[in-house]
Amino acid sequence: MAAVGRGRCGPTRPQGPRACQPGGARGERFRFPLDLLREERYKAAMAVRLSDNQALRPPRGYPEQLAALLSRQIASGAFPPGTRLPSEAALAARYRVSRSVVREALSQLKYDGLLVSRQGFGAIVVGSSGRRSFRVAEGSRLKPRELADIYEMRAILEAEAAALAALRRTPAQLRGLSACLGRMARAVEAQTDGTRHDVRFHRALARMSGNRYLRDLMDYLHSRLFQVIQTARTHSSRTSGLPRLVQKEHEAIFAAVAAGDAEGARRSCLAHLENAARRLGLARGRREGARRGSGSHA
Structure with missing residues (x-):
């Protein structure tokens, strides 16, 4: 059985001829093929479709992307003023993101003045007339x-x-x-x-x-x-x-x-x-x- 230990390649891994690459920078570790495969599968799974022509794009900015999408839907009339948005759980399931992502996106829209929270009703659409901020993506x-x-x-x-x-x-x-x-x-x-x-x-x-x-x-x-x-x-x-x-x-x-x-x-x-x-x-x-x-x- 291969020896297991902690070397300069980082966390415990079976030590073999390819475990450490000669000449590598301090702190770097060899990327096992299985690690790379899992990473690619993760990226593919996270690039979920939001609509017929939109998708969240990894690796960052999910709350901002979701907030931008919901903002466009509000502006287009898909969610008219006075409409109650679906629950956090429903939005998370619909867009295949975590509830924390949905919560952060909704907080951004509330800060912008597009939504208000009413106890017992959830997030209510105010519409563009309530906008308090001006945002531009990077x-x-x-x-x-x-x-x-x-x-x-x-x-x-x-x-x-x-x-x-x-x-x-x-x-x-x-x-x-x-x-x-x-x-x-x-x-x-x-x-x-x-x-x-x-x-x-x-x-x-x-x-x-x-x-x-x-x-x-x-x-x-x-x-x-x-x-x-x-x-x-x-x-x-x-x-x-x-x-x-x-x-x-x-x-x-x-x-x-x-x-x-x-x-x-x-x-x-x-x-x-x-x-x-x-x-x-x-x-x-x-x-x-x-x-x-x-x-x-x-």
């Missing part, structure tokens, strides 16, 4: 159409923030914006990641607008889109000359803000964000709404 988990909508909203809000910044900026704020721009330029020259400085530049613009609600909303959006912005900069770095072009777009925004040119700041920021969406393959096009309205497919 950029890496957004669908292309959702991300296109976010970038369109960014263009609308940030262009106006830049225009206000041109009118309201202080000398200290302008120096801070210039410092962000300089760090971005050095990252371009050194071919290093300048995402952090890029995000700080745009957050600084929102703060310079002097509108605290606009500032807080843009801070939230940028925190959710950090990975998307980083991906865009990485893709740009693979095209010769494109990082410098992106840098010039930021420089144009700064120049207009520094000159107190509100209209120039608005135009420069709008052009930059439209270009950023296009570089990500998200450009919606100015004629999309007209095509839908006219039924034209030209």
